[in-house]
Each structure stands twice: as structure tokens, then as C-alpha cells.
Amino acid sequence: MTESMLEMDCTNLTPEPVLKTSGHVDRFTDLMVKDPETGECFRADKLLEDAIDNLLEDNTVTLSTEERDHHLRIQRQADAFSPQELDKLLKEDYKVKAPSGQEFSPSFPFNLMFKTTIGPEGTSVGFLRPETAQGLFVNFRRLLDYNAQRMPFAAAQIGLGFRNEISPRSGLLRVREFTMAEIEHFVNPDDKSHPNFASISDKELVLFGRDDQLGSGKTKTVSVGDAVKSGLVNNETLGYFMARTQLFMEKIGMDASRLRFRQHLTTEMAHYACDCWDLEIKSSYGWVECVGHADRACYDLKVHSEATNTPMVATQKLDKPKEITIAKLKFDRKLLGKEFKADQRVVSGALEALAQNWDDFEKVATDLETNGTTVVDGFTITKDMVTWKKANKKVHEIKFTPSVIEPSFGIGRILYSLLEHCFYTRDDEEKRNVMKFNPRVAPYKCAVLPISSSDELNAVVNEIAADLMDYDLSTKVDTSGATIGRRYARSDEIGVPFAVTCDFDTLKDGSVTLRERDSMEQVRLPKDDITAIIGAIVHGKMTWEGVQAKYPKYGGDAVASKTVVETSSRGSFSRPAPSN
């Protein structure tokens, strides 16, 4: 399903005011501790996690199930503790020492943003963006215009994020520079339904809610429709994106049994957020957060709107007009002019804005009635300056600050997990390694090989490869002298899903063999069909079974895919099995 999201490419260098407003300058921190002797720095929550891992490993026998669960619960909350709590846990409960043997320093916040200065004068501070989202928020009005003021809508961005990680590690999983893809879906806060929810509501997800994390430690498998109905997942739009993420992961070939959604604990979640669920993927590094799904409420647009004094609101036309209560104002213009001079219009404007809705104006009215005076936008207003009347008004549209629901993908983490999930070893004598990349995501879609290297065969090989590449189907030509079996194995090892082989019959009748990587089965087909067939499979319009139904099977499995291992004085070698 296509979403017709807007796409945007914002800058990586971000001026300080944007990130001051978003809260990153003050709060985008990790807790750090220092070895007082060496000055080496460590991330405090990771020290706690490691300490618990070690404790559990060293005491597999002696710990009771309850004790284990207690430690695991603490471990799961490691990044949600306050500095004081962490210090107590590290020092008193788990007795963690610095590598020098001394006590660590108390934990303190370390801002993860890379700072630089912009411009020749060296006076403007800038940061490398820690996430792509802010660029979309500050461009909200432009995006809304571009979408012809229609709500709800989403904008997406793929780009780099930068975080000055205290201790980068685990390959692509914790790095200082990474590719991310974020979707900001803007929605009316009073209506977070999603028009396409029905299309995914039956999809089952493995959910690890916050109660289960603090309690049973067990996940639940629930349809997203039921999860939203029961309130476990806050709303339809959030649930919709969770289901779409799950479907995406399955589509690119991730192992569904190693996926789960973990809800943020209340302590872990930003104060303004409604609900957050991380898609975690299991790899040899454990469960790793790879895609965040957060309902950030109206926070982002509100703060940028206030900081820049720019309304960031959307308008919703009402099906039928709605009656609201307002205040009709009458000013003593002379008095206002005398009191506020050049500012008189600012003052009357501010009061008029409040008067658009009685709920907003009520405090002013009460103040003036009871105290005779009130303060609006820093101006002191007295009772004699303005009188009002309550009135009803029909409105045909309402204005609101949209809520933001944000799926945020860590591309490097997804890529790494996919590599692990796609790796297998053939269950035969040779134990050859294969990457079973789905054709949609395989870096090479097809290999093209001549059965033996000759000018005539190479010409056909190049012609087939060029046609595939003209259709953006990346292709690897292998005209090396290695046996066909060896070349198939090489191609399997880097996850090429299909291999086309040209042989002497190709020169006679234009037919070639097409081999599928995982089944190692082959069909015979005209070379001119190759690009259309591979294109159709890559674009999800055809399956290998469909290809097998359409074209004759080629040879026994033995013809070109099986190999035998020969052992000689120089070691073990694989060779193609002799064909019959």
C-alpha cells in the first residue's frame, strides 16, 4: 500500500535555537561516570546492564527464580533511572568498580550532540542533528501548504543522525553516525483514527507491554485491532504504523519469530509522550531496539510555535457548523492609547485572540471582575479598558495543533539484524554459507555466468547483464575460470537470489538456465524473458513457483548445482559432481 507521504531532505547542521527549543540542548544526555584515575568515561546504564549480566552468569545455580527476575527487571529499566538511583545501584547494590580499581565518579549527564560553529565569525553555534525529525517540525507550515492544508498527512525523511556515543560498540548497533528514516504523521489530537486501520487490524503482533515488563516478563501475541481496542496500544494511528513496520520487516525477509514490540516504561518516556513502542529485533547481541513508534502528542509543534511566535496549526472543516461561546469585546480606545501608546494594537489583539473562545477568556473576565486588573502578555489591563458580553458563534472549522505520531527507523541496526537473520549454512557435506536475501532487498538481483569463457558466450552474458541493469536490476557477471559449482557457491555466499547460465545451447537456440539460490533448482527459458521475469519477482509480481510452473525444469539437481568434495595432499577442494 502506498501512503503518498511527503518527502523532505533537511540539513544535518542545525542551528542551536532549533535544538534549544526542542529540548535537546538541555536534555539530550546519557549518564556518564568517570574512572577518577585514568579519566576514562563509561555509560552508567550500560555498566549496570553488564554488571547484572555478569552476576547472573556467575550465579546460575545459586540464584532463585525470584532473585533472577528481580535482577532482570532492574536491567530492563537501566536507562530509566535517575543519577542518584543509578549511583546507588552501581556502588551499593552491584558494587561496580572502575578499571583502575577505584570508585567511579558520581554519574553526570553528558550531552550527546556534536557541536560546531557556523559562519566565518565563529559566533553561531550549531549541532549535527541527533535525529531527522526537527527539520520536518520547523518546516511544518510549508509541508501543510504543500499538502494543500489537508489533514492528516505524513512527511518522511531518510538521512544521517549523529550522536557522540560514550562507548560505541557492537558493530553497526551503537555508532556515532548512522542512517535513520523517520516518518512524522500529523493528526488531529481529538481523532487519532487511521483511514486504513481496517486493512491491518487482524495482523498479530508480539507485544511486551510495560506491565508485563515489570511483572511477568512475558510477551503477548495480540492482533493490533484488539490491542487498540483494549487500550494496550494508545490509538489506531500508532497501532497502524506498528503493524506496517511488522509487515515491512517480514517483507524484507526478517525472521518474524525474532521480532517483538516493547512498550516504554512510564519512567523512560518523555513527559509529553502518550505511548511509545520499540520494535526490537533479536540477534546475537540480544533484543535490540530498531524502530521506535512514539505518539509525541503536540509537544514538538507547540514548542517551536512558541519559540518562533509562529502559529503551527491545522484547520479542520466541520461537517456541520458547531456553536461555541465567545466573548464580544468593547475597548475604551482612548484609554488604551494613552496607556500603551504604540503597543495599543498588540494589547487589543491579544485580548481579541483570547476572546475567540470563552474557555480561554474566562480567567481574564474573572480577574477583572474580582480584582479589577489582570496581566496579558506582560501588559497590565484594568477593568475600565474593556467590557465584554458572552455570545454564541457558529464556527465552520476548528484550528488545532496537530499531534505527531513518529515511527523512527535505525537503518544500520535493521541492516545488521537482517544479515544475521539471512545467514544459513547448507545442510550438506560442504556446509557452504548462504545469505538468503529476499530478492526485493538483495544487493545483487542476478548473477550471469558463461559455462566456460569464450568471446561468443561472454558477448551473450554481457548482453543479458546490460539489459537487466538497464532496468535497475543490479547484476554480477562472473566470467572467471572457476567451475560453475564454485561460481554458484560464491554467488550464494553474497546472497544473489538468481543465476543465469549461458551454455553452448544458448548460442544455438537462445535458451539459458535460471537457478534459484535456496532451492538450487533450475528452469530453462529464452534469454529474452530474463529481465521481465527477474523484474517481476523483485517487484513482488511473481514467485519462483510461478516461474517453475511456466518453464521446464532443467536437468536433475545434479547437473550444475551439486558438487563433491575431493581431498588431496593440498587440502579439501570442492568440484562439480560429474554429470550423467
Added chain:
Amino acid sequence: MTESMLEMDCTNLTPEPVLKTSGHVDRFTDLMVKDPETGECFRADKLLEDAIDNLLEDNTVTLSTEERDHHLRIQRQADAFSPQELDKLLKEDYKVKAPSGQEFSPSFPFNLMFKTTIGPEGTSVGFLRPETAQGLFVNFRRLLDYNAQRMPFAAAQIGLGFRNEISPRSGLLRVREFTMAEIEHFVNPDDKSHPNFASISDKELVLFGRDDQLGSGKTKTVSVGDAVKSGLVNNETLGYFMARTQLFMEKIGMDASRLRFRQHLTTEMAHYACDCWDLEIKSSYGWVECVGHADRACYDLKVHSEATNTPMVATQKLDKPKEITIAKLKFDRKLLGKEFKADQRVVSGALEALAQNWDDFEKVATDLETNGTTVVDGFTITKDMVTWKKANKKVHEIKFTPSVIEPSFGIGRILYSLLEHCFYTRDDEEKRNVMKFNPRVAPYKCAVLPISSSDELNAVVNEIAADLMDYDLSTKVDTSGATIGRRYARSDEIGVPFAVTCDFDTLKDGSVTLRERDSMEQVRLPKDDITAIIGAIVHGKMTWEGVQAKYPKYGGDAVASKTVVETSSRGSFSRPAPSN
């Protein structure tokens, strides 16, 4: 033609040592002047260029052709002057004053790299990369391995570059963060021929050589084959990439009459470079450098190799063994051991390395013979430590530090130029704007419209659009209530090359009309053919003329594409012309 280049994605954050070695820390500067009163900074060469523009504009009548040419020559060299030369030109010759009315400060170099610190300790300096190239150079050994040690080969990278421009301006043309694409083609310095040169040698290029820049001010149109033969372009590989760049520009729809290659002046070129040619594209901002083509010789690999003490060499197998003269050494091991202790193997190793080629060893031999002593790698060697004999040796391969030939594309500049080159206004009453994007690069390949909005027609529209998008052919659906003529105009305005219209006949027989943007002509064809046809055109396998030959023309031009302008009291409106 596909090149099978390697692709790599290196980090943007770059540790200081890499950029110190490459010379960027010391020399990646622009000359800057300051207004002493306000502290405002300006790029000195741009001030000179602007001053000359103003002078020429103010004196169009009074200046002789010779005087004009003199000023233009100075302007073309603006970024090649030394600080002293620039100061003299600005102050004495062109009398440029700061905005405050005072004299500018003397010009001084300003480093254009954004600096930051990496890691929690704040002690490691890093920069945002000013170009993508360095990442490929420091990974040269890995790339060569990946290419199975075969030479020549190329590696390519698309990514961001960052330059702290003193005065960013001109839209996408001078910005502080930009997308670039660089190719590093590694080649034997003694053989810069290119295997595919013959395929492009007849291609004519507009060349603005350095002699013509300083002399006639006129370009020459020459085939790249002749340019290389005459020595105007240094070598085949450099010429090959220049021709490929020209072909690329034509393929994406750039106006060939607004392209030229300008050679770097000797003063402008880095001391190590052999030859540099910038592809310049003309836009309303004048001739703008958009793609650099530089033969950087062995500089990059040499400096990184020396700084890291890591050989960065390639090996070339010789067709037949070659005889070379070497020195056969005999050491007095006892003396070496006594003199150099733990370093004795380092000393003998250094001498053995030189001895592999008599040309390298000759200086040592002469020194020892005439002075009795010499210094190698900081060690003082005396005559009694080593004796030697000249000898001949057959070698089967040679080792060399590859030269780098680098085409470097500024994507934002190319994009901006393409926007200008693709813009035109229809030559009819309404003067509507059109972007004539080539289908290969048009952001939307196809628009799909119902003749009027109904559930039945919208369903067909969505089905056609979904099928196109499944094949990565980006599609814009327009089901708005605007007239067909208005919707075609909207689609033309954003450069969509094709529009498919579904009408009531579509519901009966599955046929639709396909309209081409620039000719505004239409054909009628089965809806199921659309994806294949659009795909074939986008991938360069079919032309609009081919489509017209295959399918019947639809209606007169009048049917749906022509509009009439009606003028009423509310202003001018365009409406579809009444169909016959």
C-alpha cells in the same frame, strides 16, 4: 555502458589525522577580508569578481575591447591570486571599500572545515568531511582487495560534503552542506589509457583551455580523441570521464549549448595535479563549476601511505618478465648488531628495500664510495657495514602507487542548472509554465486522472497508479474537481512527462488515453499496457514516437489538452475548449 565501479559509504565525521595528512587542515582555505568596523567577513575573490562586474557595467561605453578583456582575464583568475596580489588588486587597482566605508583588513586564509570533538573526553578533534574522496583513499587497500587486486578500477561514493562558506548565496550554488558524488579511478601512472576510450573518442566537447582563458577568451569545439592526441587533455582516462560527464548531462536533459569544460590555470591547480577540467554549466548566475575532473597523480595515496606507514600499492603482472638492475648486499652483521642493537633488522631491511632497484640504491652506493658514510631512515651507515654487487634480475610483476583520476559532481548545482534548463513557457495564449524533465529524471513519471471523479473511475485510477508504483515508477494521482485541462497544466508545471486519463470508455473496454507533456499529443491504449510502456520509456528502451507508431492517435489536440481563456468581471480564467 556500465562501469562496475565499487561503491562505498564512508563517515561524514572524519578524525583530524586523516585531514591533516590530506593537507586540508593546513590548506583548505579561502581568502577572507574583514570590515574592521563591523567585524563582518567577506570572501576576497568574490569581492574582486563583483567589483569587476560593477566596473564593466558602469563603463560599458567608455571601455575599449582591450580594457574589457584585461578586466575579464583578471576576473577569471580571481580565486588563483596570492593574498598579497589580491590585497593590491582590491585596494589599489579596484579601490574596493568595506560597507562601513573603511579599508578592508588584509586578506587572510580561513579554513572552511567545520570542527568538532569526538568522544566523551573531548580530546579527539574531528571535522565534517569537506569532500567524500578521503574516505575512499584511506580504504584503498580494502577496495583493491575487494576488486581481487585487479587494476585499473574505480570506487564511487555519493554523500554529503560540508564547507563553512564565508558567504553562502545563489540558492543551491554556494551552500554549507551539499550532496556530492565522487569517483576515484585508480590507474597505473605509466599507463593512463582507458579500455573504453574508443567508444567515446568521437564525442565533441566545448573546451576552454588555459591558454585560451589567458589569451583569446574563446572556447574550442574538439573531439575528445583529438584533444587527448594533441595533449590539450592530459590523458585518455581523464578525457574518457569528461566525455562520459558530457553524455550524462545530455541524457538527463541538460542543454548542450550551455555546457563547457574549463581547464584549471596552472596557478589554480594543486602542485601535484597533472591536469584539471571543470564542467561548467551556464545558468542565470553565469558559468558555474558543476563537475570537476582532476588527475591528482599519486599524491593522495602517497601521503596517506607515508603518514600511516602502510604500503598503498598495486601490483601489475607483466606479460613477459622484465630484466631490472638490482644491488645484491652483504652485511657485516656483527658490526650492525653492535652499532644498532635492536634496530639492526630495521636498518638492514631499509637497505634491502632500496637495493631492489639500482636506481633507488645508487645514491647510497655513491655516498658510501665517495664519503664513506650515508644516512638511511635516520640511521648513519658506514662503508664497512655493507658491500654490494650490481646484478640483473628478472621480475614478473611491478608494484606502483596508483594515480587517481577523479570526477567530482556537485549534485545541488547540477540539479539547480537542470531546473533552469528545463523551464519553458508554452507558446500560446496562456503562456503556461512547463518543466520539460526527461522521463529518466522526472520526480513523477506519470499522472493518472479520472475524467470526472466517481467511485468506479477512481478505482481504475488507483489500480493503474498502484501498478506503476509497484515498479518504482512514481505516480501522482489527481482526483481533484479541476477540469482536465487545468489538471494537465498542473502536471506540466511540475514536469510530469506523461498523463493517463480514465474516462467512461475505460469502464467499458479498459482503454485509456496517454498524453505526452511537451507535444500534448495523445494515444489510446489498453490500461494494462501502461506500466510496461512508461517503464520502457523511463529506462530508455522506447520513445514517444515509438508509442505513437504502436497505438492510435486519440482525438484532435483539442479534445482535452487545449483550453480557452475567458475574461469575466472576476478576472481571467482558463477553461477547456468545448470539444467537437
